[in-house]
Amino acid sequence: MIPNMNPGQMKKLMQQMGIKNTEVPATRVVIESSEGNLVVENPSVTMIEMGGQKTLQIMGDIHEEKASEKNGKTSKQESEQSDVELVMARAKCSKEEAEKALEQSNGDIVEAIMLIEKE
Helix, strand or coil: CCCCCCCHHHHHHHCCCCEEEEEECCEEEEECCCCCCEEEEEEEEEEECCCEEEEEEEEEEEEEEEHHHHHHHHHHHHHHHHHHHHHHHHHCCCCHHHHHHHCCCCCCHHHHHHHHHHH
């Protein structure tokens, strides 16, 4: 049993044992797996180094993101990419011009093509 120690004594004892604690300034932590992700919002992350090994202690608001949700985000990115390619082909423009036009038209492909053709 460890007697009651104040934080200063605990820190000194940990230093004597060769243990270092470092706060990691994280804003979000994501642990990825094939089934989905564990997402930690508003995390408090501490890196503990002892004997050449580093471990992380993570606390915060945890929620799961299923693989289907993760795939939905990928599909959205793929869809946006195909929109850019379509605008490039129809308006005969560069990727940068197509992306800019799609941004200005809030993703409306026809309007983006018309914006480019006006120029």
